[in-house]
Amino acid sequence: KGLVATHLNIQAGECIKVKGKILPEAKGFAVNVGKDRSNLVLHFNPRFDSHGDVNVIVCNSMEDGLWGTEERETDFPFQQGDKTEICISFDTAELTVKLAGDKEIVFPNRLGLENIEYLAVEGDFAIKAIKFS
Numbered sequence: 001k002g003l004v005a006t007h008l009n010i011q012a013g014e015c016i017k018v019k020g021k022i023l024p025e026a027k028g029f030a031v032n033v034g035k036d037r038s039n040l041v042l043h044f045n046p047r048f049d050s051h052g053d054v055n056v057i058v059c060n061s062m063e064d065g066l067w068g069t070e071e072r073e074t075d076f077p078f079q080q081g082d083k084t085e086i087c088i089s090f091d092t093a094e095l096t097v098k099l100a101g102d103k104e105i106v107f108p109n110r111l112g113l114e115n116i117e118y119l120a121v122e123g124d125f126a127i128k129a130i131k132f133s
């Protein structure tokens with residue numbers, strides 16, 4: 001299932017760093033942050049080959065268990081087998097995901113969350129470190 005962290009108290013302006021290795025045959029992985037597993041302010045889902053998508057980052061939110069509208073990014077800075085680091089910061093308006101190669105993805109804070117209590121990392125990703133700063 002992967003790592004799940006709850007009862008966090010990450011405030012606006014702080015960032016969540018997820019460092020690890022993408023599996024060699026990865027199909028996809030996801031980093032979910034929000035209030036709990038049914039209320040995600042961001043589902044960050046790089047897809048190497050899954051759900052019919054090849055090398056696409058799918059971002060979405062979830063409210064009371066219902067998915068929102070997807071936003072897709074095809075500028076894809078991930079390679080199977082590579083180490084990578086993802087830094088998520090946020091404020092009440094939007095989340096910013098900093099990626100390798102100074103790439104940034106901005107996603108609206110549709111839930112208007114003022115703090116993040118929940119983090120989950122799922123799929124073909126071997127976690128090396130998680131850092132809150």
Ligand SMILES: CCCO[C@@H]1O[C@H](CO)[C@@H](O[C@@H]2O[C@H](CO)[C@H](O)[C@H](OCc3cn(Cc4cccc(C#CCN)c4)nn3)[C@H]2O)[C@H](O)[C@H]1NC(C)=O
Nearest residue numbers: 026027028029030043045051058059060067070122123124
């Ligand atoms: C064209 C009409 C139909 O449209 C499709 O409709 C599908 C169903 O809604 C959407 O797919 C859903 O999209 C949602 C975001 O929106 C979610 O990603 C959700 O997955 C949740 C989920 C998470 N996890 C854990 C996990 C995570 C990553 C790796 C692994 C692994 C592994 C070992 N190789 C496991 N398991 N399931 C996905 O199913 C498609 O995008 C969407 N496609 C388009 C183009 O619109």
